[in-house]
Amino acid sequence: MRDGDRALPFDDRGLSYGDGLFETVLVRDGKPVLWEEHLARLEEGCRRLELTMPKPADLNGIFANIPLFQQPLAVLKLILTRGSGGRGYRPPWPSDCRLRYRLTPFSPDEERWHRGVRIRRCSLRLGIQPRLAGIKHLNRLENVLARSEWNDDAIAEGLLCDSDGRLVEATSMNLFWQRQGRLETPRLDRCGVAGTLRQALLDRLPIQEVNAGVAVLEEAEALWLGNSVQGIWPVIALNNIDGTGGLTWALNETHRHLQNHAHRLLGYPLIQSPQPGDATP
């Protein structure tokens, strides 16, 4: 792990152009969680950007000398850039990619598992760019701007639509809902990040990828946010762009169903079904 996070030269294309990819991986007892899904997304990102995928030995080597913290959980942030060189935007060929990583101790926000979260709509609309949709590239100014829209810590996340008004994701999590008994998540072929937890759930549960505007949430029996690090947060309130209350949901068995599927995948404790009166939307 030593020197995995050493500084990057001024001319690294990751800095100059965001010309690279990243992964944020939950690490439990020194072992990466959903590692296959992370590798698959990294590989898809390399294919789309024509980057050289790191050798399996280099990636697995990260975990050979991993430092163990006082606690069993950590997050590995991994950054792969196209390295230095090229003339302006034109990439060098072949590229000499640069891999950096850093491990940080981590604790999930357990209260949000149990009580659910309040979120709001963001006014920023994601630009539509099929060439970059789904992959976890380093061009994340839209997410930064969207996350800058509120300071209230009682609001956990912000809901993002694309410039055509279709639901996409939250600023750092994917979106799931149930309507008429069916699980759905936004299709991510035009923008957004296809999370590894989302992929693992899609592979195991009958979740439909759909094109839908925010109005679909008025019919939703349950709404969740999720990613591979935090697990799944049930949403109990969705505020409008102006901050006023819009939709609310009471925590229910449905919420716990998807949540516990995800928590089994991530090794998190199962959440007990709420008793009447638990929900406080």
Added chain:
Amino acid sequence: MRDGDRALPFDDRGLSYGDGLFETVLVRDGKPVLWEEHLARLEEGCRRLELTMPKPADLNGIFANIPLFQQPLAVLKLILTRGSGGRGYRPPWPSDCRLRYRLTPFSPDEERWHRGVRIRRCSLRLGIQPRLAGIKHLNRLENVLARSEWNDDAIAEGLLCDSDGRLVEATSMNLFWQRQGRLETPRLDRCGVAGTLRQALLDRLPIQEVNAGVAVLEEAEALWLGNSVQGIWPVIALNNIDGTGGLTWALNETHRHLQNHAHRLLGYPLIQSPQPGDATP
């Protein structure tokens, strides 16, 4: 100038998210060219991203100890990032911005001034994001992907439209044309980079900012690309996306008119009007 280009830490937000801005400045005899325009764009970028604008003393200090090369021309690349910190996408407040820069000797491509250039249409469409339009931010994967579409050195640049099919720019230059005697350039309120040479020309000449599809070029009497480093290249041929020839232009007095306006601003030599037979589209 010493250490202006020292390495950046792993957790710099410019690397993690492209959370920052850059400027590429022509430097003549140790003095920046169109410096006011560069400062104005940097300031507008800081306003939009809520970054702290560097102090004038820090910016002007760059030129106090500038190394002089054998030749009078150089390019200064300046990168301003939001620095380290913040929780995920959420920016730290206040941010401790990081300024880096590097000076490189430079020679413009004079042959392209005189003979003009062949360009092609790119298949990539720029995503529409008014919040980032015009400023020179570090999220430039679209430009990298567009510039990767061709390898033929005989093709100087690629023409970019947005996802609605409107003309925007070339991968690293702005676009100007004349039709029915009027100078026009694409409006850049939805995507694209508002170049400093473009701004300086808009301030001095009757150039109209317009919304137009690529069909407008069929009516154009002249087409140019330009930026503050290379000056102005007349376009003599525009290939289709499949690489086949589309539109051609003979070099003419009109071409030299805008070109010499720009070259006076940049301190480049004036270009003589072509003699009949000079143009080889």
